[in-house]
Amino acid sequence: MRFTIGDHRAARITCETIFPHDDHAELAGAEHLDIENFLDDIAAHAPWRAVLALKVAFLVCMVSPLLTLGRFATLESLAPEYREKALYKLLYHPNYFLRQLVAVIKGVSALLYSAYPSNRARILSAPRPLLQLIRSPSKVP
């Protein structure tokens, strides 16, 4: 089973929402990653069931505004801050399978994100003062 152009597009939008560029962290965003080739590599090695699960996960993420914000729109059609809000709510959704799908995408795309040479070097580099976060950490979504 292979990924289609539509899957590639959904994967890119989802990954860019999960791993955006951030100057403070000095980590390259997902827009620099070769997501398409990475997915094709997975399709060549992983069983078809895993590929199918990823396809479903990308589809669910694309329609997450409907599931989480009650908006009849795709993830792609939203502004970046709303994309993050929609996926965040899906990641902590009461439905176990929905939140697992986002967790799987997060885990798979992390393999590519942290392996990106400049990101890997930054993660392994000498320690720096702790970066400040944007959201109140204890806030339940």
Place this chain on the structure above:
Amino acid sequence: MTSPYPLDEARLNNPQRFADDDLPEGSVIDCAAAQLPIDEAYDFVVIGSGASGAVAAHELTSAGFSVAIAEEGPYVRTREFKKEVGSAFLKLFRDGSFQALEGRVFMPVIQGRCVGGTTVVNSAIAWRTPEDVVDEWATQFGLGDAITMRALEPHFEALEHDLNVHAVVDEVLGGNNALFMKQAGAVGLYPTRIKRYERGCKGSSQCLTGCPTAAKQGMNVTYVPWTLALGGRLFCNYRVERIELAGGRAVGVIGSAQSRRDKGTIRLRAKRGVILAASTVQSPNILRRSGVCNRHLGQHFQTHPGCGMGAVLDQDINMYFGATQGAESIHLRASERIKFETISMNPELVPVRCPGLGVDLVRRIGNARHLAIWVTILRSQAEGTVSQGWTGRDRVVFSPTKRDMEHVRAGQVYLARMMFDAGAREVWPGIYGLPPVLTSPDQVKLVEEAPLEPRAYTFIASHLFGAARMARTATGGVVDTTFAVHGVPNLFVVDSSVFPTNLGVNPQHSIMAMSRLASHRIADAPPTLA
């Protein structure tokens, strides 16, 4: 019996060479590229090259038998190991690391699928089988004097000598392990440094993606090359479909090559016996496909689910240097059925533990040098099943019980408390229903009251047991105390699927010792001619 290990001596004398660099010519047959069909005869055919298969092959070869090892995965040499987790997952792990237990909760399973099996991708932790477990097998499962500490003792000693078992040394302890030692000691958990199979660990923290210096004494750089040096042969990329039975006896194995379209048959005939060491998930299904019937086949599957917790501290922890797993505590093993371990994750795995997404996730990844990760390992009481799915895939169904979840929660409370005691700014419980990030020691009470629903937790299963358990009679289990399948002469199972229960400690040492014990019994037994 200890062989001269010429290859290992060569490596020790020349650190630029690895044990898998200089294998005897013609000893490795890559079935993905070999001329097919193949039909060869040996005294023994061993299915699987992991902890149990490699040890069995080595012992039988040392005893003078001709041995062929059949391994489903490729032989990835030490020089081919890469730092990137993604490529390692796809190349070294079963189902490209997408394998998971089914049941109430989605639980990924860590299983190697390459020469050396899971020993290539684990942390090489050595624990002798606890005495209370062996006693339980003797009294509750009727094994009596068949499997005793006294019988296992010489095998543990030989393995510890061969694989250089010792506790993690100061030079490669690393910040994550050192912090656990300090905090666990402070709350009276009596932590210890983990004993590992290791020669000259450089602290690269890459145990999970294949040791780049061959310091980890996995089967790929020890018993497999040693077996080949003694005349054994290895067929890799070879999937065994079934064991051939003739007149009710095992006489060989039949399978096909992986990764090629022409599915030419590969047949390995076994004059003395077939040794099944394909793991708890695969062995029961190979037996099933071979026509073995037993009501216990595929039943009584057990595991050790692991549940992690992360913390951000002010100081530099730097998990990326040091033993991947270097500190542990078994103080609550008997009372709470839990064991604590550290785990240092590769950069690629850190985001999985980090809560949230978007800019905050990225900034937490940026803080990863300050991150510590510790794990609760559960000796679960629940039993699952191993079966074959409708597409022929291996299917494992397992769900923790409510009592299991109470133990896991108790473990997570300990970890959260220890992390805040260490001065953590943030603790990530990873439990649904709780805030993703705890920032105050007062919030540990939220973990104490966390839901007992398994779906609220994130588990990983890495130690697998049962599904073809040992018993004196066929009404009680699948194999007898000589490791032979009940009613099928010349067919032996030597992996952890024969264990009547799980252990509560890391199983590789027990698996190897049981396999070594089995091999000696098989070698000493008079031949049963087919």
